[in-house]
Amino acid sequence: MLRLFRTTRMWHPRDLRDRYDVVIVGGGVHGLACAYYLAERGVRDVAVLEKQYLGAGASGRNTAIIRSNYRTPEGVAFYDESVRLYEELSARLGYNVLFSQQGHLTLAHTDSAIMGLRVRAEVNQLCGVRSRLVWPDEIRKLVPALDVSDRPRYPVLAALYHPPGGIVRHDAVVWGYAREADRLGAHLHPHTEVTGIDVAGGQVTGVRTTRGNVRTGVVLNATAGFCSTIAKMVDLRLPITTHPLQAFVTEPLKAFLDKVIVSANLHVYVSQTDRGECVIGSEIDPYLSYSHRSTLPFLEATAHHTLELFPCLKDVRVLRQWAGICDMTPDYSPIMGEVPGLRGFYLDVGWGTYGFKAGPVSGRRMAELIATGQTPDLIKPFSITRFWEDRLIGEKAAAAVSH
Numbered sequence: 584m585l586r587l588f589r590t591t592r593m594w595h596p597r598d599l600r601d602r603y604d605v606v607i608v609g610g611g612v613h614g615l616a617c618a619y620y621l622a623e624r625g626v627r628d629v630a631v632l633e634k635q636y637l638g639a640g641a642s643g644r645n646t647a648i649i650r651s652n653y654r655t656p657e658g659v660a661f662y663d664e665s666v667r668l669y670e671e672l673s674a675r676l677g678y679n680v681l682f683s684q685q686g687h688l689t690l691a692h693t694d695s696a697i698m699g700l701r702v703r704a705e706v707n708q709l710c711g712v713r714s715r716l717v718w719p720d721e722i723r724k725l726v727p728a729l730d731v732s733d734r735p736r737y738p739v740l741a742a743l744y745h746p747p748g749g750i751v752r753h754d755a756v757v758w759g760y761a762r763e764a765d766r767l768g769a770h771l772h773p774h775t776e777v778t779g780i781d782v783a784g785g786q787v788t789g790v791r792t793t794r795g796n797v798r799t800g801v802v803l804n805a806t807a808g809f810c811s812t813i814a815k816m817v818d819l820r821l822p823i824t825t826h827p828l829q830a831f832v833t834e835p836l837k838a839f840l841d842k843v844i845v846s847a848n849l850h851v852y853v854s855q856t857d858r859g860e861c862v863i864g865s866e867i868d869p870y871l872s873y874s875h876r877s878t879l880p881f882l883e884a885t886a887h888h889t890l891e892l893f894p895c896l897k898d899v900r901v902l903r904q905w906a907g908i909c910d911m912t913p914d915y916s917p918i919m920g921e922v923p924g925l926r927g928f929y930l931d932v933g934w935g936t937y938g939f940k941a942g943p944v945s946g947r948r949m950a951e952l953i954a955t956g957q958t959p960d961l962i963k964p965f966s967i968t969r970f971w972e973d974r975l976i977g978e979k980a981a982a983a984v985s986h
């Protein structure tokens with residue numbers, strides 16, 4: 584019989600071995616990217632343990648905004664490396680991740696918001712990242728569908744324009760890393776929940792799972808919204824709280840929007856995918872929860888704010904709505920690296936509402952740390968020790984609504 588399509592598996596089922604050099608807990612973009620970059624460095628005796636399916640966590644639920652226009656020099660340098668890695672990711676993985684650098688605008692509706700954006704523009708430019716303030720005349724040209732009149736209650740006064748920002752296809756990123764990690768020899772184990780971690784004499788010695796025990800000297804916690812539950816297994820209390828974050832998409836529309844639009848003042852952001860759907864989101868729900876349920880109040884408030892910006896969406900129907908969970912740190916920056924006094928336990932957590940864009944850089948730099956024992960300069964500032972050394976990296980101004 585003529586076979587029109589050759590079907591190949593993206594990754595392969597493997598027996599769970601009773602020993603691995605490295606165990607990564609969490610099969611999201613961070614865990615999979617780290618497995619890939621480790622394998623690329625020749626560290627291939629690696630298992631990724633995921634309690635559900637690959638990408639079941641926030642990596643399969645996010646709105647896929649990629650940008651590097653952060654507020655602190657540490658943050659800008661870190662996310663800038665990720666944007667660069669995204670630019671070459673399709674070629675590297677041999678898999679089209681549909682990275683569209685369409686440009687990203689953060690709107691200001693008040694004088695104080697303009698001051699905040701001005702600081703970000705300056706920091707970005709000093710770090711070599713393209714960002715600048717733009718005013719209503721230019722905003723009108725960049726985004727004709729946006730209401731830049733004085734009709735809305737809070738008119739648009741200015742924006743931070745960041746041309747390299749954009750959106751990516753999140754599933755493709757997850758699948759691409761998974762496929763390449765598998766091809767290079769890492770073992771991906773979906774439906775394998777870690778239930779305990781063994782430690783002896785201050786050194787990690789193994790993990791317990793729903794499919795049996797595994798001996799290992801290295802465990803990476805890459806479980807985002809669930810990271811505190813894994814840390815608890817080694818008696819570590821993280822400065823992290825978990826909140827739901829929701830989003831929704833509209834029915835597909837003719838292309839009318841080719842920029843990512845964010846308004847922190849109005850608590851809303853909007854982009855349009857290649858399929859024509861508008862992807863719309865907001866900030867975290869204010870309560871702590873592991874719930875993945877979406878709510879009507881979120882939909883009502885966020886739709887209302889969207890119409891302030893885009894009255895043309897008035898009669899558009901909502902196609903679906905969903906929620907994920909986010910691991911929030913007090914300073915809206917991640918926690919990466921080793922834990923003093925606990926050899927072999929590594930953290931790649933605190934990704935909050937902004938961690939998808941960091942998948943490539945954190946995967947690459949955490950792999951470097953695990954493989955060489957040396958903490959790369961780029962991730963040194965994000966060590967857990969900053970919380971007791973009083974040197975927080977305050978990114979809330981650039982990461983609360985702008986994911």
Ligand SMILES: Cc1cc2nc3c(=O)[nH]c(=O)nc-3n(C[C@H](O)[C@H](O)[C@H](O)COP(=O)(O)OP(=O)(O)OC[C@H]3O[C@@H](n4cnc5c(N)ncnc54)[C@H](O)[C@@H]3O)c2cc1C
Nearest residue numbers: 611612613634640641642645646648777807907938939940
């Ligand atoms: C609605 C929404 C919109 C977002 N928008 C953006 C955005 O536009 N841009 C951006 O950069 N970021 C965004 N984010 C944040 C981003 O999605 C996350 O920060 C990022 O995906 C975290 O990736 P991860 O691999 O660390 O974690 P996850 O993808 O959450 O993966 C962690 C995995 O660990 C698994 N796990 C948990 N416990 C265990 C256990 N005991 N054993 C085994 N496995 C376990 C979970 O099942 C999960 O699959 C958004 C998030 C949400 C929810």
